[in-house]
Amino acid sequence: MxxxxxxxxxxDLILICFIFIQLGHAQKTDEEQIKAIYNTALxxxxxxxWLNYLSNQIGGRLSGSIQAQRAVNYTKQQLDxxxxxxxxxxxxxxxxxxxxxPEFAYFETSPGVTTNIPIVAxxxxxxxPPTGVKSELIEVRAIEELAELGEEKIKGKIVFYxxxxxxxxxxxxxxxSGCVDQRYAGAMEAAKYGALxxxxxxxxxxxxxxxxxxSMSYGDVPENKRIPAAAISTxxxxxxxxxxxxxxxxxxxxxxxxxxxxDVESYNVIGEITGSTYPKEVMVVGGHLDSWDLGDGSxxxxxxxxxxxxxxxxxxxxxYKPKRTIRVVLFMNEENGLRGGTEYAKVAESKxxxxxxxxxxxxxxxxxxxxxxxxxxxxxxxxxxxxxLFEPYLVHMFKKGGSGAxxxxxxxxxxxxxxxxxxxxRYFDYHHAENDTFEHVNKRELELGAASMTSLIYLVDKYGxxxxx
Amino acid sequence: MxxxxxxxxxxDLILICFIFIQLGHAQKTDEEQIKAIYNTALxxxxxxxWLNYLSNQIGGRLSGSIQAQRAVNYTKQQLDxxxxxxxxxxxxxxxxxxxxxPEFAYFETSPGVTTNIPIVAxxxxxxxPPTGVKSELIEVRAIEELAELGEEKIKGKIVFYxxxxxxxxxxxxxxxSGCVDQRYAGAMEAAKYGALxxxxxxxxxxxxxxxxxxSMSYGDVPENKRIPAAAISTxxxxxxxxxxxxxxxxxxxxxxxxxxxxDVESYNVIGEITGSTYPKEVMVVGGHLDSWDLGDGSxxxxxxxxxxxxxxxxxxxxxYKPKRTIRVVLFMNEENGLRGGTEYAKVAESKxxxxxxxxxxxxxxxxxxxxxxxxxxxxxxxxxxxxxLFEPYLVHMFKKGGSGAxxxxxxxxxxxxxxxxxxxxRYFDYHHAENDTFEHVNKRELELGAASMTSLIYLVDKYGxxxxx
Numbered sequence: 001m002x003x004x005x006x007x008x009x010x011x012d013l014i015l016i017c018f019i020f021i022q023l024g025h026a027q028k029t030d031e032e033q034i035k036a037i038y039n040t041a042l043x044x045x046x047x048x049x050w051l052n053y054l055s056n057q058i059g060g061r062l063s064g065s066i067q068a069q070r071a072v073n074y075t076k077q078q079l080d081x082x083x084x085x086x087x088x089x090x091x092x093x094x095x096x097x098x099x100x101x102p103e104f105a106y107f108e109t110s111p112g113v114t115t116n117i118p119i120v121a122x123x124x125x126x127x128x129p130p131t132g133v134k135s136e137l138i139e140v141r142a143i144e145e146l147a148e149l150g151e152e153k154i155k156g157k158i159v160f161y162x163x164x165x166x167x168x169x170x171x172x173x174x175x176x177s178g179c180v181d182q183r184y185a186g187a188m189e190a191a192k193y194g195a196l197x198x199x200x201x202x203x204x205x206x207x208x209x210x211x212x213x214x215s216m217s218y219g220d221v222p223e224n225k226r227i228p229a230a231a232i233s234t235x236x237x238x239x240x241x242x243x244x245x246x247x248x249x250x251x252x253x254x255x256x257x258x259x260x261x262x263d264v265e266s267y268n269v270i271g272e273i274t275g276s277t278y279p280k281e282v283m284v285v286g287g288h289l290d291s292w293d294l295g296d297g298s299x300x301x302x303x304x305x306x307x308x309x310x311x312x313x314x315x316x317x318x319x320y321k322p323k324r325t326i327r328v329v330l331f332m333n334e335e336n337g338l339r340g341g342t343e344y345a346k347v348a349e350s351k352x353x354x355x356x357x358x359x360x361x362x363x364x365x366x367x368x369x370x371x372x373x374x375x376x377x378x379x380x381x382x383x384x385x386x387x388x389l390f391e392p393y394l395v396h397m398f399k400k401g402g403s404g405a406x407x408x409x410x411x412x413x414x415x416x417x418x419x420x421x422x423x424x425x426r427y428f429d430y431h432h433a434e435n436d437t438f439e440h441v442n443k444r445e446l447e448l449g450a451a452s453m454t455s456l457i458y459l460v461d462k463y464g465x466x467x468x469x
Numbered sequence: 470m471x472x473x474x475x476x477x478x479x480x481d482l483i484l485i486c487f488i489f490i491q492l493g494h495a496q497k498t499d500e501e502q503i504k505a506i507y508n509t510a511l512x513x514x515x516x517x518x519w520l521n522y523l524s525n526q527i528g529g530r531l532s533g534s535i536q537a538q539r540a541v542n543y544t545k546q547q548l549d550x551x552x553x554x555x556x557x558x559x560x561x562x563x564x565x566x567x568x569x570x571p572e573f574a575y576f577e578t579s580p581g582v583t584t585n586i587p588i589v590a591x592x593x594x595x596x597x598p599p600t601g602v603k604s605e606l607i608e609v610r611a612i613e614e615l616a617e618l619g620e621e622k623i624k625g626k627i628v629f630y631x632x633x634x635x636x637x638x639x640x641x642x643x644x645x646s647g648c649v650d651q652r653y654a655g656a657m658e659a660a661k662y663g664a665l666x667x668x669x670x671x672x673x674x675x676x677x678x679x680x681x682x683x684s685m686s687y688g689d690v691p692e693n694k695r696i697p698a699a700a701i702s703t704x705x706x707x708x709x710x711x712x713x714x715x716x717x718x719x720x721x722x723x724x725x726x727x728x729x730x731x732d733v734e735s736y737n738v739i740g741e742i743t744g745s746t747y748p749k750e751v752m753v754v755g756g757h758l759d760s761w762d763l764g765d766g767s768x769x770x771x772x773x774x775x776x777x778x779x780x781x782x783x784x785x786x787x788x789y790k791p792k793r794t795i796r797v798v799l800f801m802n803e804e805n806g807l808r809g810g811t812e813y814a815k816v817a818e819s820k821x822x823x824x825x826x827x828x829x830x831x832x833x834x835x836x837x838x839x840x841x842x843x844x845x846x847x848x849x850x851x852x853x854x855x856x857x858l859f860e861p862y863l864v865h866m867f868k869k870g871g872s873g874a875x876x877x878x879x880x881x882x883x884x885x886x887x888x889x890x891x892x893x894x895r896y897f898d899y900h901h902a903e904n905d906t907f908e909h910v911n912k913r914e915l916e917l918g919a920a921s922m923t924s925l926i927y928l929v930d931k932y933g934x935x936x937x938x
């Protein structure tokens with residue numbers, strides 16, 4: 001009987017310990033849980049190592065590329081390794097555009113006197129003829145000027161869009177919004193007036209030598225009327241503009257042999273921790289796995305992907321058991337199609353999944369300043385009541401605004417969409433350019449962003465977004 | 470008479486225009502004035518060009534060096550060029566310490582098997598003997614461990630201080646404060662136990678290959694007992710620590726031939742706009758012109774100098790006429806003596822100058838997050854009432870805290886001291902190291918800091934810091 005007594009004592013002790021551990025968890029205040037999240041991110045976070053691999057072992061991940069597929073495989077494997085409840089790939093057809101051999105451009109002030117210009121094709125552009133395009137330039141600051149100039153002054157020329165980003169915008173994304181029509185719709189509009197091609201000043205607040213690519217559309221311009229479009233660096237745009245003032249008849253030459261292929265199959269990478277109490281209420285956290293092909297896509301959006309993966313890792317590492325289902329989604333093809341985001345929302349709807357919250361990180365891996373929200377006012381009020389918890393981490397911005405392109409298709413009248421808002425000052429130094437590379441991401445800034453996202457997800461999970469729970 | 474009539478009409482018109490312009494000025498709201506300050510900084514600011522010159526044409530500006538003197542000349546000339554009311558040099562004797570030929574270090578795991586280590590002498594250190602120092606290492610995490618180890622275990626060895634900065638501190642300056650005693654007092658304390666020298670893990674949150682220098686003191690250790698002190702990179706510290714665990718008897722070798730010379734004359738560079746109503750009430754804005762010698766001192770503290778100069782430039786460029794005297798002071802010798810700050814306060818006291826406010830920028834040229842204040846509570850309350858004006862610029866931190874080393878000697882019971890608080894995450898990546906260089910300063914971040922400082926100076930000027938004016 002003694003042995004049995006000892007065994008019983010031991011079982012009692014184990015039970016008591018277990019209850020204490022459970023109480024310990026239950027009694028962690030929000031302050032303590034959030035501190036644990038930040039501390040874990042800053043001391044044992046995985047995001048920076050993951051980004052190192054994505055950036056330096058895989059590199060630029062344009063939709064349909066081998067690198068994009070390698071990124072799918074790698075991130076799925078990493079999500080498997082952190083012990084989530086479910087990890088899967090969601091198939092989606094994506095466009096495949098290939099840059100081809102490096103682009104080449106120069107301007108010619110008099111026959112044979114040429115100055116080379118850093119240039120890159122815009123994503124989705126048609127190629128130039130194999131021998132390139134050469135013609136006079138017509139410089140404009142806005143698409144609206146085309147109508148004033150008319151076909152007479154545009155036909156047979158290359159249109160040069162040169163409106164800079166507005167440096168007085170504190171939020172650099174606003175400056176971007178105020179300019180990006182030149183890149184997105186410049187070729188579509190110039191084609192209507194018989195232009196031979198367009199070149200666009202890069203969407204960059206800095207004066208430097210990096211041309212920045214990005215998406216464009218031909219709208220309803222028929223295939224045989226489409227004209228090649230490319231971006232030149234800001235320094236080149238300044239030089240060209242000055243030169244044109246001295247000599248409006250200089251010749252500009254550029255050549256690119258990019259190509260659009262048929263769509264190919266790719267994947268959204270998805271992993272989740274199933275909620276203990278409300279498993280059918282889904283919270284999404286995500287970024288996009290594809291990137292442009294010039295740099296290695298570290299800020300856009302490798303950072304957002306590894307931060308989103310880190311959210312689930314930190315939830316697990318800090319021992320928090322979510323009541324709701326937390327799902328990381330690494331969306332494919334944000335840059336030139338948004339197919340991943342569209343497909344994810346379509347599948348979610350077809351399965352009648354209830355998404356209550358979606359948070360995207362797609363503004364770079366810089367120091368987090370806060371979040372913007374797009375959803376019901378009552379939910380925003382509830383979120384704002386947590387603002388004080390973020391004060392020690394200098395996360396201070398909680399306001400209405402955009403969320404993220406990939407989660408946009410989930411929009412309905414109940415869901416709260418949100419975007420992480422890192423400091424935006426340096427973002428467009430790197431955006432879509434060759435210098436969007438790993439060394440421009442600061443480890444701590446990346447980790448602070450991941451911890452901020454995790455803390456918000458934790459609070460939404462614990463308190464919900466309605467008044468009831 | 471007709472001519473006279475026309476002349477009179479013209480004079481009337483000029484007067485009316487003049488009155489309107491004056492009214493225009495008078496009627497500018499605080500929001501408008503602050504917007505004008507930010508817009509001017511971001512579009513026509515001079516700070517970035519000034520910093521380019523200081524960093525790339527002059528370089529590291531250690532007290533007593535030719536570069537420090539060139540920086541004095543250059544900044545005085547630039548202050549002259551922006552049309553201040555007074556610009557002058559204030560003489561001050563400063564220490565002159567010279568690094569000498571590049572330092573050299575390695576560890577030896579077995580005879581002849583060596584690994585080189587990136588190392589730099591600490592500022593103020595004595596040299597090693599010409600043939601260097603070679604001995605076993607004793608690794609500690611804190612000065613307090615020396616007493617436990619005692620002379621028996623320390624004598625004849627090199628003490629290796631290896632306590633890292635705490636990554637969980639959100640404010641990286643707190644992590645710095647928690648570590649820097651090893652650098653500052655490490656040699657002084659180890660000398661008492663008969664150590665041959667000390668090496669210190671660099672004050673850097675990142676793992677990389679840059680050793681970071683900085684000031685140190687021998688306290689009351691007599692000259693013949695002083696031992697050489699140097700910093701090694703964080704990667705080297707990790708490697709060394711791991712190697713020591715495997716083999717505690719490895720030999721460490723280092724050599725440096727730095728030297729302390731007699732004090733030399735240098736200058737604080739000062740310029741001012743005289744106040745229109747209260748010319749005797751002085752507001753100081755400043756940074757320190759000296760830097761360490763390894764990089765070019767762009768963040769520490771070229772940034773603070775050009776931002777402070779920019780404050781006066783922006784005040785003038787935006788047409789604001791200050792009621793009080795605004796004085797920019799570029800202090801000499803913050804890094805290894807604080808002689809400039811001490812002298813400035815001494816002269817101010819001897820002249821019975823009334824300083825009501827002093828603002829220093831010496832935390833790098835990063836995105837401004839706010840200010841910390843050291844002074845009367847009533848003044849702080851008044852300043853906090855302006856906080857809303859900074860919201861559009863994401864400047865959100867207004868709280869009690871430190872100000873700046875150079876303005877510290879001005880402290881009395883009436884003055885309000887303040888420090889600009891930029892985002893601190895990247896500061897210690899560059900601090901006192903070879904990579905504190907111009908390309909690591911972002912133009913917009915630098916300009917936003919200058920605009921934030923100018924806006925605060927404008928408000929203090931306009932409303933004062935007491936309840937009366």
